[in-house]
Amino acid sequence: MTTxxxxxxxxxLEAINKAxxxxxxxxxxxxxxxxxxxxxxxxxxxxxxxxAQMVDDPSGLPDLFPTEKKQEKERQRLFKIIEDLVLWENTxxxxxxxxxxxxxxxxxRRACAENADHxxxxxxxxxxxxxxxxxxxxxxxxxxLEAQRLGLESYASDLNPIAVLINKAMIEIxxxxxxxxxxxxxxxxxxxxxxxxxxxxxGLAEDVRFYGQWMRDEAQKRIGHLYPKIExxxxxxxxxxxxxxxxxxxxxxIAWLWARTVKSPNPAFAKVDVPLASSFMLSTKVxxxxxxxxxxxxxxxxxxxxxxxxxxxxxxxxxxxxxxSGSSFLCLMSGTPMPFEYLxxxxxxxxMGARLMAMVAEGDxxxxxxxxxxxxxxxxxxxxxxxxxxxxxxxxxxxxxVQEYGMTKWRDLFTSRQLVALTTFSDLVGEARELxxxxxLAAGLADDKKPLRDGAIGATAYADAVGVYLxxxxxxxxxxxxxxxxxxxxxQTMRNTFGRQAxxxxxxxxxxxxxxxxxxxxxxxxxxxxxxxxxxPASVQSIxxxxxxxxxxxxxxxxxxxxxxxxxxxxxxxxxxxxxxxxRRTLKPVFPDIFATLAVPKAEELVATRFRHGTKxxxxxxxxxxxxxxxxxxxxxxxxxxxxxxxxxxxQAESDEADGTTNTGWDTFLAAVIAAGFAIxxxxxxxxxxxxxxVGSGTNALASSIILVxxxxxxxxxxxxxxxxxxxxxxxxxxxxxxxxxxxIAPVDLAQAAIGPGMAVYTRxxxxxxxxxxxxxxxxxxxxxxxxxxxxxxxxxxxxxADSRWALTWFEQSGFAEGEYGLAEQLSKSKNTxxxxxxxxxxxxxxxxxxxxxxxxxxPHDWDPTTDSRLTAWEIVHHLIRVLASGGESAAxxxxxxxxxxxxxxxxLCYRLYTMCERNKRATDALAYNGLVQSWSEIMxxxxxxxxxxxxxxxxxxxxxxxx
Ligand SMILES: C[S@@+](CC[C@H](N)C(=O)[O-])C[C@H]1O[C@@H](n2cnc3c(N)ncnc32)[C@H](O)[C@@H]1O
Numbered sequence: 022m023t024t025x026x027x028x029x030x031x032x033x034l035e036a037i038n039k040a041x042x043x044x045x046x047x048x049x050x051x052x053x054x055x056x057x058x059x060x061x062x063x064x065x066x067x068x069x070x071x072x073a074q075m076v077d078d079p080s081g082l083p084d085l086f087p088t089e090k091k092q093e094k095e096r097q098r099l100f101k102i103i104e105d106l107v108l109w110e111n112t113x114x115x116x117x118x119x120x121x122x123x124x125x126x127x128x129x130r131r132a133c134a135e136n137a138d139h140x141x142x143x144x145x146x147x148x149x150x151x152x153x154x155x156x157x158x159x160x161x162x163x164x165x166l167e168a169q170r171l172g173l174e175s176y177a178s179d180l181n182p183i184a185v186l187i188n189k190a191m192i193e194i195x196x197x198x199x200x201x202x203x204x205x206x207x208x209x210x211x212x213x214x215x216x217x218x219x220x221x222x223x224g225l226a227e228d229v230r231f232y233g234q235w236m237r238d239e240a241q242k243r244i245g246h247l248y249p250k251i252e253x254x255x256x257x258x259x260x261x262x263x264x265x266x267x268x269x270x271x272x273x274x275i276a277w278l279w280a281r282t283v284k285s286p287n288p289a290f291a292k293v294d295v296p297l298a299s300s301f302m303l304s305t306k307v308x309x310x311x312x313x314x315x316x317x318x319x320x321x322x323x324x325x326x327x328x329x330x331x332x333x334x335x336x337x338x339x340x341x342x343x344x345x346s347g348s349s350f351l352c353l354m355s356g357t358p359m360p361f362e363y364l365x366x367x368x369x370x371x372x373m374g375a376r377l378m379a380m381v382a383e384g385d386x387x388x389x390x391x392x393x394x395x396x397x398x399x400x401x402x403x404x405x406x407x408x409x410x411x412x413x414x415x416x417x418x419x420x421x422x423v424q425e426y427g428m429t430k431w432r433d434l435f436t437s438r439q440l441v442a443l444t445t446f447s448d449l450v451g452e453a454r455e456l457x458x459x460x461x462l463a464a465g466l467a468d469d470k471k472p473l474r475d476g477a478i479g480a481t482a483y484a485d486a487v488g489v490y491l492x493x494x495x496x497x498x499x500x501x502x503x504x505x506x507x508x509x510x511x512x513q514t515m516r517n518t519f520g521r522q523a524x525x526x527x528x529x530x531x532x533x534x535x536x537x538x539x540x541x542x543x544x545x546x547x548x549x550x551x552x553x554x555x556x557x558p559a560s561v562q563s564i565x566x567x568x569x570x571x572x573x574x575x576x577x578x579x580x581x582x583x584x585x586x587x588x589x590x591x592x593x594x595x596x597x598x599x600x601x602x603x604x605r606r607t608l609k610p611v612f613p614d615i616f617a618t619l620a621v622p623k624a625e626e627l628v629a630t631r632f633r634h635g636t637k638x639x640x641x642x643x644x645x646x647x648x649x650x651x652x653x654x655x656x657x658x659x660x661x662x663x664x665x666x667x668x669x670x671x672x673q674a675e676s677d678e679a680d681g682t683t684n685t686g687w688d689t690f691l692a693a694v695i696a697a698g699f700a701i702x703x704x705x706x707x708x709x710x711x712x713x714x715x716v717g718s719g720t721n722a723l724a725s726s727i728i729l730v731x732x733x734x735x736x737x738x739x740x741x742x743x744x745x746x747x748x749x750x751x752x753x754x755x756x757x758x759x760x761x762x763x764x765x766i767a768p769v770d771l772a773q774a775a776i777g778p779g780m781a782v783y784t785r786x787x788x789x790x791x792x793x794x795x796x797x798x799x800x801x802x803x804x805x806x807x808x809x810x811x812x813x814x815x816x817x818x819x820x821x822x823a824d825s826r827w828a829l830t831w832f833e834q835s836g837f838a839e840g841e842y843g844l845a846e847q848l849s850k851s852k853n854t855x856x857x858x859x860x861x862x863x864x865x866x867x868x869x870x871x872x873x874x875x876x877x878x879x880x881p882h883d884w885d886p887t888t889d890s891r892l893t894a895w896e897i898v899h900h901l902i903r904v905l906a907s908g909g910e911s912a913a914x915x916x917x918x919x920x921x922x923x924x925x926x927x928x929x930l931c932y933r934l935y936t937m938c939e940r941n942k943r944a945t946d947a948l949a950y951n952g953l954v955q956s957w958s959e960i961m962x963x964x965x966x967x968x969x970x971x972x973x974x975x976x977x978x979x980x981x982x983x984x985x
Contacts, residue, residue, distance in 0.1 A: 023662055024081035024132065028073035028730050029702045031764050033100040034774075035955065038708045040065035040107035047109055050556055054549045056187050056493045057500050057600075058161030059522045059591050062584055062668060062726070065107040066709050067167040070666050070728055071154070071582050072106060072121055073099075075171075077128040093763075099124070112170075113556055122172040125151070132662045145578060145660070152660045155579040157570040157651065160593070162188040164582050165563065175563040176575050180625055182615045183496075183597040183604065188565030189612075190493055194486045195222035195559035197478055204461050204483065205231035221559035226551045229490040232457060233547030236449040236491060240543065241536050244445050247404050247438050248536045250274065251382055251391060263328050264389070272382035272389060275539040276515060277401060277532040278303070278508050279375045279436075280340075283367040287355035293321055294374050295353045297364070297528040298340030301331070302510045303379055303390045309513075311390040312337045313379050315353055322353055324378050326392040340529070350528075368426035375436075377401070378529065381508070383539070388513050401532070406432075406440035410602035412620055417632040419592035420523030423505075431602045434503045434524070442535040443499055443603055446543060450491045450607040457484035474612055485611045490554060492607040494546040496600045501541035503599075504530040515541045518599065522591045567615050569625045571650040576658035584726075585651065587670035588644060588690075589629045594621045627651065645693055652697030656733045664702060667694065667729040668709070687727075691780070692799040694729060700738075700784035703730030704777035706770045727773060738787040743797060746789045747805060749782045754806070755813040762928075765958055768935030768951045772810065779806030814933050821930060824859050825895040827852040828874060829930075833937050836946070837876050845872040862891040864899075877902040877949065886920050897927035898934065901960075902949045910956050914963025924964075928957055 041063040048054065053061050079086040079095035086092040102121055111117040133148035145152075154168035159177035161184065169175040169192050177188035202208065202217075203224045208231065219227075250271035258264050280296035301313040303326065312331045315322050331337035343351045343358055350359045367373060377393035409432045414424060423434065432440060461467050461480040471477035473485035505518040508531040515533050518524075533541025568575060570585070586593065601621050609616040623633065629644035631637050652667075659665045669690055695701070709726040741749075757778035758771075766774055780802070783789060789797040797805075818826055827849055831840070842856065845867075849855050856872060859865040863881070866873050877899040884900055886892055897920060905913040917924045931950045938947035 023732075024128075024135070025078045025702075026074050026128075026664055027076050027078045027096070027099055028070065028666065028705070028728075029664055030078040030080060031096055031100075031760065032069070032073055032705055033103050033764070034705065034707070034766060034770060035958070036100070036104040037066060037069045037107050040069075040109065041708055044109050049549075050552045052163075052166060052191060052553050052557070053161060055190060055553045056161075056183075056496050056550075057517070057519055058184065058187060059519065059593065059596060060670070061161040062163045062709050064112065064163055064167055065109070066707050066726070066728075067163045067582070068170065069103050069107050071164070071168050071171055071173075071580070072103060072125065074582065074664055074666050074730070075125045075128060075580060077131060082131075113558075118170060125171060136662070146662070152662070153579045155576045155581050156583045157568065157573050157576060157581070157655065158583050158585045159188050159565070160184050160584065162191045162565075164584060165565070166191050166558070168580070168582070169561055169563050170558045172561060173580065174561050176579065177563070177565040178568040178570070178573060178575055180567065180569050181593055181597055181621055182567060182618075183600050183621070184593070185565050185567045185615055186489065186604065186608065186612070187493075190489050190554075191557060191565075192563040193565045194473075194489060195225065195554065195557045196562050197473075198222065198225050198483065198486060199559040201225070203227040203231065204457065204464065204466055206460060206464075207231060209464060222554050222557050225486065225490070226554040228457070228487050229494075229554060230547060230551045232453045232487055233491055233494060233544065233551070235456065236446060236453055237536065237543050237547075239449055239452070240442070240445050244441055245536060247400060247441060248274070248534050249397070249400060251380060251394070251397065257391070260325070261328070261392075264391075267384070267389070272384065272391075273534065273537055274380050274382050274397075275388075275534050275537050276381040276508060276541065277377060277393075277397065277534075278379045278381065278529065279504075279532060280378045280529040282374045282376050283359065283364055284372055285352045285354055285357065286359055286363055287352055287357040290320070290352065290354040293354055294376065295322075295359075296341055296376055296378065297350050297359075298378065299342055299528050300340045300510065301337045303381070303508070304388065304513050305510045306513060309387065311388075317354060320354075324376070324393055326379050326390050328390070365425050365427075371427065373426065375530075381513075381531075383537070401436065401438050404436070404438040404441045406437050406444060408444055409435075409440040410606065412598060412602045415595045415598075415632070418595035419589065419628075419630055419632065420521070420525075421595065422526045423524055426526055431598060434505060434518075434599070436504060436532055439502045439504075439532065442502060443495070444606075446495045446498060446535070447492075447603050447606045450488050450495060451610065453491055454484040454488040454611075457487050472611065474614075488611055489608065490550050491547075492604055494543060494550045495603055495607060497546035497549065498535060498541075498543050499600060499603050501533050501546070502535060504532075506531050506533065506541070515539075519596070522596060524596070524599070570627070571625065571647050571654065573651075573654055574658065576655050578658070578660045580663045581655050581659040582666040583655070584668035585648060586627050589640070590670060592628055592630055594623045594626045594628070597621050641689075645689065648690070649693045649697050652694050652699065656698040656731070659733070661733070665699070665731045667731060668726045669729060670726055688798075688800045688803060691729075691803075694731060695734075695784055695799060698734050699731035700734040701729055701731050701777065701780035704728070704773060704780065705730070706773040730777065734784060734787075738785065740788045740790060741786040743789060743791045746782065746786070746797065746802070747809070749785075750779060750806060750809040751812070753782060754778060754809050755816065758810065758813050758817075762932055765928075765954065767955050768932050769939075769947075771932060771936070772807065772939075775810045776803065776806055779803075779809070811936070814936055817929060817933065821894045821926065823852050823854040824862050824864060824891070824893040825930060827854050827859065828864060828893075828895045829933060829937075832874060832934070833941070835873075836941070836943055837874050839871040839873045842867060842870045842872050858891070862893055862896065863889075864893060864895050875899070877906070886916070886923070892923065894926040894930045897924060898930050898950070898953065901927055902953055905953060905956060905960075906949075910959045911963050913953075913956065913960045917960055917964035918966075928954060 044063045044065050079092040086095050105111055105117045106121050129151055130148050133146040136142055136146040139146055151173055153174040155176040156164040157178050159165050159179045162177055165175040165177035175192050179185050199221055201224045202219045205228050208227055251274055252271045253264050253267035258268055280298040282294035282296050285293045285295045303311040310330050311328045314325050314327050316325055341350045341353050343349055349361050377398040380391045382389045382391055412431050414431055458480045462469055467480045469481050470479035473482040500517045501515055503518045505527045507516045507527050509516050515531055535543055538544050598620050605616040627647045629640040631640045634640040634643050655665055705728040707726045761774050783802045846856050856867050860867050880900055880903050901913055904916050931954050935947055935950040
């Protein structure tokens, strides 16, 4: 017996989406800063989804909540828990987390009591032991981490060794050493009166800091000569008086800025290596501008650096590019164009070099930009890497451009100096492990027994554990130390390699100082790792392992929530070789099995890339077959008491239907999930990748993931005819729709969310057969669901007043444009009203045989609903939109206070209006209707005298990209 879970009925989507958007701006201490992974899900979404899939929906508990009203009240109580739970500030708030855990336990005990007669009750329904959690596509680990935080034993698996390692570092290692003090000699020496309590992984984090610093100091001894300081001389001040205060000082260089070069195509300058500079601007910060100015002399050129605004601002911005973005370069000496067709063969023939363009040093307050010196250039160019990784780059891969420029090995993405630095730091991880072991043994803190991989917690195991985090920091170091990194002139800082999920060609790159404390230095990487480690739950013992999701047997009797790769979006395996070549070197001794292969395993990766599978069709078949197998494993194995939740990255841009609810990938994916034996009981659109601002890109460019809620389909599911299917849809969808609206779902999300109840009907049957006995496809079922949803919305029109019903029909045909009076009058008859009456109501203008609806902003500002003798829902909506735009939520709240209970009809009308606008591609109007519903709860709160408006995250400007 299974009770419906909350996620199968309702979710506070608005609160979750707000928290997801907010989380994207969090940089310090966010678990994603442990190590880069592409397209992570926000923790807020993961936390809310796992909670809601584990707690009972009150509708399944009639003894406790006999009426619908009582059920709704209970649901609101659970919503409140979620609303607290999703806030970033509450990530480590034990009171909030404990409340959520208790709720999970309460539902679990109920499930155990209900299933006391189950033949395997002892094994499956032990009221003292919660089932464990599994995510078979764990990636960067957001879902397993949040499951652990909610008190579940968490299993993470992934095909990719880097993902497996990240999950080990997040959920497996911290609980092993939780509560242990650090072992490093400095911490042991410290004798405070009251011994410090080392909570969670704080002791481990402190050792990461200490031994990370040791590695940096060792590296300084070994490769410090490659990162010299720059002395400011009188000579320099002659051309740069602003440097006067630094004369005689040696400044730390934090980045060397290079431009790649090729031989000039102009025979007159055939020997000159000319720069490919995409900009000469070094700092665009107002009042701190700095730029490179090339000086052409004696048939060659040199770079100088100037401060202040450049005279030729456009030229400085453009560098040596030939013009608009995406264009190629011009020869600095002659102006001769150098198209990509010239650059590629030059690069492939080994004639692409690099010239030092400028240096960024640390000043008293802020950056100091300096001209290059021949000595500095020589030091960098003469670095001699030995033993750098020789692994090949993929010949072609999603998002890789560099191969066209003669780069064939991963090492080609690094300068000689970067290779020396990365090999040095990689090797130092091994040395640090040895040192840690020695320190532990010398202090007699633990025996040296088995290594970490054997589940031990002795000296070797602890040294291995610290080594994992030191290696994560080396991974971060590599992200900031390749020739794909560039200088951000606006923020005056380093841009990492993976700003995107790609390896693009970067023409002018920035080489960070790995020994400095700034971004791109090892200490700053260590500091970020230490900070996140400090905050990990480190609570329930958990496991991360390498497994192909199509073959896994980990899910057996576990709660499953997972986020599989989306079709051809990201080539994880190809991209992650960037890190693998370094991590294998540092961690193969610790995890020989995970790092056994020379490169990341590719063949089984569930990505539809034609580069790997030959053709588009073969790639699609591979993806679908593999995904169906993986879904099948989950459907067979997952614990029967809980639905399974699956994230599907939904790209609105691909939608091929006007309502944006169907796209090729989406229905194929749904088909795979259903073919795997799942019935679908919910579909929740969530904004997991972008902020919730509706800017520019159309009205429904919001949902970035759909969470599919699934249960294994009953083996005895009946077959239905198309007519039976449609009739059931008609019977069930209207109620589901009202439920969603009552939950104040944003109109923009309504169609997506309504697919859930619709698909629940479709997947209730083994098959739905049409008149010819053919099975109805998922695509056809989706179309019928949308049609029924439309009808259900249209039926709601019956609840509105006659004027509003007229206005709706008129609006659908003409929007706010003018139409013929005759037509308007004719329509008014069928709606039981009149044009004159509606003019009197104040919604319509009727002049010279033409009629048009007033736009919100044209409505009278002194409107008072309490004295309006012909109050319509139409007016309510449009006056609220007017007031919201001009006076914000507080003003709208005041109006709602006057409207009282009538305001609610306005909200209902908004859904209908939104759907019409979306279908008729009236994006701007749609935005206004969606916006009103989205502000509804706040407006209601204020209408009840609820105090100052709460700033939304959009208002507080908190959006950003958290991909490091
Ligand atoms: C969308 S990502 C998961 C992201 C994760 N939820 C997060 O928040 O970071 C999908 C993952 O599936 C993994 N993957 C691809 N093919 C796989 C397979 N056959 N078995 C297991 N994992 C696979 C990829 O390595 C990738 O980490």
